[in-house]
Amino acid sequence: MNKEIITVEDKSINEKCLIYRHKSGLTVCYAPKKLSVTYVSLTVKFGALCQNVKFDDSDSYENLPDGVAHFMEHKIFARPDGSDALNELAYFGANGNAYTTENSTSYIFYCSENFEKNLEILLDFVFNPYFTEENVKNECGIIAEEIKMYEDNPSSKIYYNLLSAIYKNHGIVKNICGSCESISKITPSLLYKIHGAFYTPSNMCLVISGDESFDNIINIVEKTFADYNINPVPEVKYFDEPLEINKRYIEDMCDVSEASYIFGFKLAPILSARECEKRSIAYDILEELLFGKASDFYNSLYERKLISQPITLGFDFGNGYAFSSVSFSSVFAKETEAEIRAFIDKISGFSISESDFLRVKKFILANFVRDFDSTEAIAENLVTDMVTGSNIFDCTQIIEEIDIDYLYNVLKNDFKTDKMAVSAIFPKGEK
Numbered sequence: 001m002n003k004e005i006i007t008v009e010d011k012s013i014n015e016k017c018l019i020y021r022h023k024s025g026l027t028v029c030y031a032p033k034k035l036s037v038t039y040v041s042l043t044v045k046f047g048a049l050c051q052n053v054k055f056d057d058s059d060s061y062e063n064l065p066d067g068v069a070h071f072m073e074h075k076i077f078a079r080p081d082g083s084d085a086l087n088e089l090a091y092f093g094a095n096g097n098a099y100t101t102e103n104s105t106s107y108i109f110y111c112s113e114n115f116e117k118n119l120e121i122l123l124d125f126v127f128n129p130y131f132t133e134e135n136v137k138n139e140c141g142i143i144a145e146e147i148k149m150y151e152d153n154p155s156s157k158i159y160y161n162l163l164s165a166i167y168k169n170h171g172i173v174k175n176i177c178g179s180c181e182s183i184s185k186i187t188p189s190l191l192y193k194i195h196g197a198f199y200t201p202s203n204m205c206l207v208i209s210g211d212e213s214f215d216n217i218i219n220i221v222e223k224t225f226a227d228y229n230i231n232p233v234p235e236v237k238y239f240d241e242p243l244e245i246n247k248r249y250i251e252d253m254c255d256v257s258e259a260s261y262i263f264g265f266k267l268a269p270i271l272s273a274r275e276c277e278k279r280s281i282a283y284d285i286l287e288e289l290l291f292g293k294a295s296d297f298y299n300s301l302y303e304r305k306l307i308s309q310p311i312t313l314g315f316d317f318g319n320g321y322a323f324s325s326v327s328f329s330s331v332f333a334k335e336t337e338a339e340i341r342a343f344i345d346k347i348s349g350f351s352i353s354e355s356d357f358l359r360v361k362k363f364i365l366a367n368f369v370r371d372f373d374s375t376e377a378i379a380e381n382l383v384t385d386m387v388t389g390s391n392i393f394d395c396t397q398i399i400e401e402i403d404i405d406y407l408y409n410v411l412k413n414d415f416k417t418d419k420m421a422v423s424a425i426f427p428k429g430e431k
Helices: 068-075 085-091 115-127 133-151 154-166 188-198 214-224 273-291 296-303 333-345 354-373 375-388 392-401 404-413
Strands: 006-010 015-021 027-032 038-044 052-054 094-100 105-111 204-210 235-237 249-254 259-267 312-318 321-330 420-427
Touching: 006 392, 015 214, 015 392, 027 214, 027 375, 038 115, 038 375, 068 094, 068 105, 068 133, 068 188, 085 094, 085 115, 094 115, 105 115, 105 375, 115 214, 133 154, 133 188, 154 249, 154 259, 154 420, 204 375, 259 333, 273 296, 273 312, 273 321, 273 354, 273 392, 273 404, 296 333, 321 333, 333 420, 354 375, 354 392, 354 404, 375 392
Parallel strands: 027 204, 249 420
Antiparallel strands: 006 015, 015 027, 038 105, 038 204, 052 235, 094 105, 259 321, 259 420, 312 321
């Protein structure tokens, strides 16, 4: 193959990927694995937070309707003959799907046969959309039902309530699906405009993990994008967000059997992709040390029947935002809340033993290596790399770099009570 191929690898675990950049700007990332299932993701860097956009033919920013990236995801599968591209993939033995995040939209399939045919189908329907007044109107009704479902979902409600407590201006507080009002403003012409601007190869990546021929993959890409050149992508303006939280506490009621809480801590945005990766791994370690089933605190609550499900420690980040969180559910809500508040108040003084630290690090490393036994996990991690600029093949080195002092700094800096907001969900009729 007379092409410039970049190899990125981690020799310590004998894993690698091959990267090829087509003249159109499309990045192709292939992770060879001798597994029976091939997993494919075609990802565009256009997600729910792409709300204020300066198109090439304009001198000002245009406010896009909330939920338009998710709406686009739904309509991409429509074919001019009235069929659905998902059915076409299924006919050739592939399982297809799609999802929208804050920063990107991915169109995926996995299969054990007819890989090349399914790849051609994927590239065809994503780059040749079909929007009409009728199919857009019909989709509004379908997505409106999805929005109502999320509004009634306790997990979704408590999460978005927390975000609205933490953030004042940032678009992260808005549901990825948008609202019934916002999606009613979406038209075929707007979808075509967005597709033409953002669904360009230079703003996309094709990630494949499986036992396929990279030569054949590149040949399909070159055939598909022979007439494409690198096009400029519209500028996206993100959000001016103050350092202070928006409100201290927010509560709601739902059809649940026990109360749930999330304690959220507003953090300064983290600009380095590597530091985000390092912080994420640190949180995985701290979750086990602080709240894992072997921890003293969890066992104290469990033995007193204050808690029956795991306590979750989270770290989320993206364009212009970062926050940590502690989540739990309990039938004895107030008493458990008081215990966890007291624990958080003194969390910066938590003592980490060397033996526990090393045990958990080995556990985290083993889980990371185990991910390479799944083409889906490999591909999704590589998609994250393509979107955020991180590098999955740095992870073993990053895990090794993390020491107890780094964890102490995270505990000291990321759990400040003056930056804490609380979201609670109670069973209906109970307070």
